[in-house]
Amino acid sequence: MLIFIFLPIISVVLQSVHTPHENILITVENCDPFGCKKVTSIDHEATKNLNQSEPLGKFVGLDIYFDRGHLAIEKLKLIWKNSENIFSFIQSLSDLPFYKAVFFTLTFTFTVTPIMLLLGLLIALGVNSINKRLRGIVIFFSLLPMIVTPLIGSIILFWMIDSRGIIGNLIQWLFDDPNLSLKASTTLTWIMLIVYGVWHAIPFSFIVFYAGLQTVPKDQLESAKIDGANKFEEVIYIIIPHLMPLITFVTLMQLMDNFRVFEPIVGFSAEAHATSLSWIIFNDLGGETRQLSAAATSSILTIIGVIILLSPVLLRTWRDFKFKK
Amino acid sequence: MNLIKYTFLIISFLFFLIKNSFACEIKARVSVVGNEFPAIQTVGAGAKKCKGAEVKTNLTADHQKINVAGMSSEPAEYTSAIVANTSIVALLNNDLIRPLDDLVKKHGSKLKKNQLITINGKVMAVAFMANAQHLVYRKDILEKLNISVPKTYEEMLSAAKKIRASGFAKNPVGGAYKAGWNLAQEFNNMFIGYGGKHFKGNTPKPNVNSDAGKKALNMMKSLSEYMNPDFLTHDSNATNAEFRAGNVILMNMWGSRAATLTDAEGVSDAVKKGMDIAGPMTVGGGKIPASTLFWDGWTVAKKISDAEAEATFIAMMNAIDPSIINDEKVRKQAVWLLDGYTPTDAARGVFAAAKMNTTPYPMLPYAGLMHSAIGAEIADFMQGKENAKKTLSDIEDAYRAAAKEKGFL
Numbered sequence: 001m002l003i004f005i006f007l008p009i010i011s012v013v014l015q016s017v018h019t020p021h022e023n024i025l026i027t028v029e030n031c032d033p034f035g036c037k038k039v040t041s042i043d044h045e046a047t048k049n050l051n052q053s054e055p056l057g058k059f060v061g062l063d064i065y066f067d068r069g070h071l072a073i074e075k076l077k078l079i080w081k082n083s084e085n086i087f088s089f090i091q092s093l094s095d096l097p098f099y100k101a102v103f104f105t106l107t108f109t110f111t112v113t114p115i116m117l118l119l120g121l122l123i124a125l126g127v128n129s130i131n132k133r134l135r136g137i138v139i140f141f142s143l144l145p146m147i148v149t150p151l152i153g154s155i156i157l158f159w160m161i162d163s164r165g166i167i168g169n170l171i172q173w174l175f176d177d178p179n180l181s182l183k184a185s186t187t188l189t190w191i192m193l194i195v196y197g198v199w200h201a202i203p204f205s206f207i208v209f210y211a212g213l214q215t216v217p218k219d220q221l222e223s224a225k226i227d228g229a230n231k232f233e234e235v236i237y238i239i240i241p242h243l244m245p246l247i248t249f250v251t252l253m254q255l256m257d258n259f260r261v262f263e264p265i266v267g268f269s270a271e272a273h274a275t276s277l278s279w280i281i282f283n284d285l286g287g288e289t290r291q292l293s294a295a296a297t298s299s300i301l302t303i304i305g306v307i308i309l310l311s312p313v314l315l316r317t318w319r320d321f322k323f324k325k
Numbered sequence: 326m327n328l329i330k331y332t333f334l335i336i337s338f339l340f341f342l343i344k345n346s347f348a349c350e351i352k353a354r355v356s357v358v359g360n361e362f363p364a365i366q367t368v369g370a371g372a373k374k375c376k377g378a379e380v381k382t383n384l385t386a387d388h389q390k391i392n393v394a395g396m397s398s399e400p401a402e403y404t405s406a407i408v409a410n411t412s413i414v415a416l417l418n419n420d421l422i423r424p425l426d427d428l429v430k431k432h433g434s435k436l437k438k439n440q441l442i443t444i445n446g447k448v449m450a451v452a453f454m455a456n457a458q459h460l461v462y463r464k465d466i467l468e469k470l471n472i473s474v475p476k477t478y479e480e481m482l483s484a485a486k487k488i489r490a491s492g493f494a495k496n497p498v499g500g501a502y503k504a505g506w507n508l509a510q511e512f513n514n515m516f517i518g519y520g521g522k523h524f525k526g527n528t529p530k531p532n533v534n535s536d537a538g539k540k541a542l543n544m545m546k547s548l549s550e551y552m553n554p555d556f557l558t559h560d561s562n563a564t565n566a567e568f569r570a571g572n573v574i575l576m577n578m579w580g581s582r583a584a585t586l587t588d589a590e591g592v593s594d595a596v597k598k599g600m601d602i603a604g605p606m607t608v609g610g611g612k613i614p615a616s617t618l619f620w621d622g623w624t625v626a627k628k629i630s631d632a633e634a635e636a637t638f639i640a641m642m643n644a645i646d647p648s649i650i651n652d653e654k655v656r657k658q659a660v661w662l663l664d665g666y667t668p669t670d671a672a673r674g675v676f677a678a679a680k681m682n683t684t685p686y687p688m689l690p691y692a693g694l695m696h697s698a699i700g701a702e703i704a705d706f707m708q709g710k711e712n713a714k715k716t717l718s719d720i721e722d723a724y725r726a727a728a729k730e731k732g733f734l
Contacts (some may be wrong), residue, residue: 034621
């Protein structure tokens with residue numbers, strides 16, 4: 001715990017309150033195949049001394065947290081003042097990179113998680129009621145989406161939904177609109193990412209629920225039947241309460257998983273329409289500009305987000321636990 | 326009998342000599358990271374021909390994402406990065422590449438002076454090719470419709486309109502407009518074409534929120550109306566695929582990709598025979614083309630031993646030996662800056678760009694930050710979510726936040 005969780009988080013927190021030192025700029029003459037030119041460059045000797053005396057960089061406190069790339073406090077105030085109603089406020093807010101990512105991340109999390117829970121349960125119930133001999137093969141095929149690596153799965157789908165791809169063409173034919181393109185519209189891109197998220201996550205909830213279904217006590221089901229309960233009532237009053245701890249577990253796992261949605265955005269090249277918190281971190285870290293402090297700050301904000309998101313579920317589990325005692 | 330014997334001996338001795346003088350011997354490991362277009366593949370393969378120690382190459386379109394990290398460790402994973410005038414900046418900013426003056430003196434006799442990239446008087450990279458974006462088009466279709474080859478973006482628009490009306494292609498214009506680096510590059514081209522300057526004088530202060538910026542955005546928007554609706558997901562590879570499939574008739578494309586564009590399997594004869602290239606286009610009545618000049622070259626990492634640096638230099642020199650352009654296939658892959666290179670047909674576009682005084686991409690420490698700010702912010706404008714003025718001020722805001730963090734403002 002200490003080495004693998006606590007220390008890395010401490011180091012990220014430290015990084016997020018420091019920035020590189022101010023660069024000392026000089027004008028130098030650069031020559032390339034197209035001629036010589038006087039341009040601005042970094043004076044490495046001078047900057048090096050600064051870096052050696054204070055290797056952590058410049059302490060800036062919470063400046064990075066409040067800058068435009070993150071919480072954008074200044075802009076927030078301005079937008080609040082200028083917007084007439086809450087709707088236009090949210091619309092202008094989604095222009096700022098951090099809030100844009102938060103909106104998508106939350107939408108993704110809160111649509112994928114419930115849909116996936118419901119469909120996973122339905123599939124588990126369905127598989128449980130078919131012939132035992134067929135079950136093995138059905139389970140195998142139901143697990144396939146999880147076996148495919150998310151990045152590869154999304155790249156494959158990316159080409160299939162292309163306006164010249166098999167799914168893209170089918171959709172154009174179904175809606176009778178030759179200009180319809182899933183990748184060109186923000187709404188359709190969001191729906192596509194959500195459908196992909198559900199497709200990829202169902203096997204997990206399915207297999208957990210299926211395992212749970214094997215432990216439902218037979219005598220309870222039989223007595224329910226004698227009392228005249230139909231299939232639906234059996235599910236509502238016996239199976240779901242029995243599976244409740246598992247449902248909590250799957251919800252927890254999936255909330256965390258969906259909150260850090262990342263691969264589908266890269267795989268579907270959806271950056272123009274949808275970004276997530278993890279994507280922002282990746283983009284800051286990976287680009288040639290390498291904004292370490294910005295990435296560290298986004299990471300801390302993501303951790304805070306996960307804690308807020310999970311707190312109701314955790315609180316509930318803790319209460320249940322105390323109650324049982 | 327004796328005569329034959331002696332001749333045989335002499336000939337085999339000569340062969341031995343020739344072979345040895347051509348062989349490339351290195352004594353330490355070499356590891357190269359770089360982009361993946363054909364000319365760089367050739368250079369990578371050339372470095373791999375060296376014997377005596379391991380030579381690794383990692384050529385990928387994601388090279389800019391990994392080269393800084395891969396050269397920051399001690400010792401560095403990559404002993405050389407193949408870069409362009411854009412990507413060298415990140416390596417310079419982090420002080421990751423070493424001056425090459427001594428090595429050039431020792432092993433660089435085959436280099437021409439204009440291949441040496443000097444920064445503040447020190448050689449920091451060795452360039453081997455020049456690159457620029459220019460027009461690639463379908464001659465056959467333009468001739469059929471009696472349209473002259475566009476010299477300006479305005480002419481491109483009117484040509485696109487005619488082509489669409491004729492039914493030859495629904496979305497005749499192509500461009501690497503993928504949100505991020507590619508889209509920002511297209512903006513840079515257009516912005517420079519309208520006479521825009523990214524920064525105020527020699528300072529790191531942003532200057533894109535201008536009339537030129539507004540015009541550049543509007544022109545990009547007009548062009549995008551003639552593109553595949555998925556344009557925000559198309560990088561150069563995807564755009565080329567559209568051209569190969571015959572869906573795109575006119576596009577602004579990299580010279581480094583133009584020569585081998587139609588070499589892929591399954592390209593129809595109409596596209597193969599019909600493809601032609603021309604110089605870069607101007608815009609808005611400007612004289613300077615809406616394009617930027619690039620050089621591609623290699624660097625040597627700082628955080629490696631001197632033996633590794635020397636081995637890397639020898640291997641990379643072998644990779645760009647002027648003899649490689651004797652192979653016609655290699656010669657047409659790029660506009661080589663090597664001794665004895667004569668331009669091929671495929672090089673016309675880049676040569677025209679150089680002749681028209683196209684602006685080289687600026688080697689400024691903060692140019693990368695501006696580039697990523699542009700790439701992140703214009704997607705909203707291209708989708709019609711906000712107006713040009715708002716987008717331009719967003720770019721400046723995003724740049725200021727990043728530049729402040731990195732210690733430039």
